[in-house]
Amino acid sequence: MLRIQEHVNLQPFNTFAIPVTARYFCEVTSEAELISLCSQLTDYPRYMVLGGGSNVLFCNHYDGLIIHNRIQGISFEAKNQKVHGQFGGGENWHECVLRSVEQGLYGIENLSLIPGTVGAAPVQNIGAYGVEIKDVFVSLRAVNLIAGNVEIFNAERCQFDYRDSVFKQAEAGKFCITEVTLSLDKAGSPKAGYGELSAELAQCGISAEDATPKQMSNAVCTIRKRKLPDPSELPNAGSFFKNPIVSADKHQQLKQSFPDMVSYALPNGEYKLACGWLIDAMGWKGKLQNGAQIHQQQALVLINRGGGAEAICNFANDIKAAVYERYGVTIESEPGWIS
Numbered sequence: 001m002l003r004i005q006e007h008v009n010l011q012p013f014n015t016f017a018i019p020v021t022a023r024y025f026c027e028v029t030s031e032a033e034l035i036s037l038c039s040q041l042t043d044y045p046r047y048m049v050l051g052g053g054s055n056v057l058f059c060n061h062y063d064g065l066i067i068h069n070r071i072q073g074i075s076f077e078a079k080n081q082k083v084h085g086q087f088g089g090g091e092n093w094h095e096c097v098l099r100s101v102e103q104g105l106y107g108i109e110n111l112s113l114i115p116g117t118v119g120a121a122p123v124q125n126i127g128a129y130g131v132e133i134k135d136v137f138v139s140l141r142a143v144n145l146i147a148g149n150v151e152i153f154n155a156e157r158c159q160f161d162y163r164d165s166v167f168k169q170a171e172a173g174k175f176c177i178t179e180v181t182l183s184l185d186k187a188g189s190p191k192a193g194y195g196e197l198s199a200e201l202a203q204c205g206i207s208a209e210d211a212t213p214k215q216m217s218n219a220v221c222t223i224r225k226r227k228l229p230d231p232s233e234l235p236n237a238g239s240f241f242k243n244p245i246v247s248a249d250k251h252q253q254l255k256q257s258f259p260d261m262v263s264y265a266l267p268n269g270e271y272k273l274a275c276g277w278l279i280d281a282m283g284w285k286g287k288l289q290n291g292a293q294i295h296q297q298q299a300l301v302l303i304n305r306g307g308g309a310e311a312i313c314n315f316a317n318d319i320k321a322a323v324y325e326r327y328g329v330t331i332e333s334e335p336g337w338i339s
């Protein structure tokens with residue numbers, strides 16, 4: 001049964017813990033509820049879907065309707081040589097990873113401990129330790145909030161890219177993802193190409209070639225707990241900036257000035273720069289400015305130290321300007337700014 005609440009404090013619903021309110025707020029627990037809500041949406045000045053709030057920055061009070069996705073459900077089905085995992089859009093992503101690795105399934109173990117919901121995972125094509133959700137993606141179900149019907153998206157229709165998909169571009173704000181199907185594999189193999197990951201496995205006496213999904217997941221969790229601040233202790237939204245991509249010429253020019261700069265060659269000849277290195281090399285790691293701080297260990301992570309949205313927005317703009325001034329490179333923020 002749909003219940004529309006008014007003036008709801010969003011602080012517990014975003015990992016930056018920004019204390020803004022939503023004028024209207026409702027939880028949806030099924031596709032049917034969501035479809036019935038669609039016919040009422042024109043009554044609201046605006047609306048948006050919210051999952052775990054771990055990739056948004058609320059800059060102001062929200063004057064419309066927040067649709068909080070709570071659609072549950074986890075199931076596994078044998079499909080030829082693979083297993084298809086079906087996960088409700090409101091499920092906690094990490095819980096789904098744990099359920100998969102408990103079954104001995106390879107595929108999403110490297111994406112352990114990423115906060116947020118299943119439904120938001122394809123929106124920015126979540127990725128970590130050499131794996132992105134697109135690598136195992138089969139399809140998703142989404143409710144078209146304007147038409148009020150269910151649509152199916154395959155990988156091609158999702159237009160996945162680095163931290164990007166059609167849900168951040170042409171179809172932004174139009175759909176609520178209600179279920180995601182992933183192709184998992186009992187006979188798969190571990191992807192331990194990242195040096196940090198193979199080192200962690202070695203430390204535990206586990207061979208990188210033979211690691212089970214559970215062992216991989218444990219290793220990823222150990223590294224992440226060591227490196228990333230827990231939002232419940234230090235409010236943050238993970239990496240605040242995307243790694244910028246530059247041309248080969250620009251890369252060469254930067255390498256001459258900054259020989260230690262960390263970068264990765266891309267198959268198309270361009271280079272991805274480690275944005276954390278760019279910020280760190282300016283000596284900004286740990287910098288505190290008006291209640292917002294760059295994390296002491298992770299230059300990509302911004303922490304709300306009590307300054308709220310204004311402090312974070314101002315600091316983020318200052319970081320962008322300083323990076324541009326120093327390197328001539330434009331950086332973009334990963335979380336969506338909701339104003």
Ligand SMILES: Cc1cc2nc3c(=O)[nH]c(=O)nc-3n(C[C@H](O)[C@H](O)[C@H](O)COP(=O)(O)OP(=O)(O)OC[C@H]3O[C@@H](n4cnc5c(N)ncnc54)[C@H](O)[C@@H]3O)c2cc1C
Nearest residue numbers: 051052053054055115116117119120126127176177237238
């Ligand atoms: C400590 C920390 C570490 C992180 N590490 C990583 C990482 O390693 N890799 C990575 O990729 N990300 C990482 N993130 C970012 C974040 O966890 C992911 O982007 C996650 O998928 C966001 O999920 P959410 O449910 O919190 O989304 P929200 O913040 O609630 O929403 C994000 C966007 O998706 C939209 N959205 C949400 N749910 C739906 C839906 N069902 N249908 C349609 N649109 C929807 C929202 O409208 C919003 O635009 C990290 C964040 C934190 C706080």
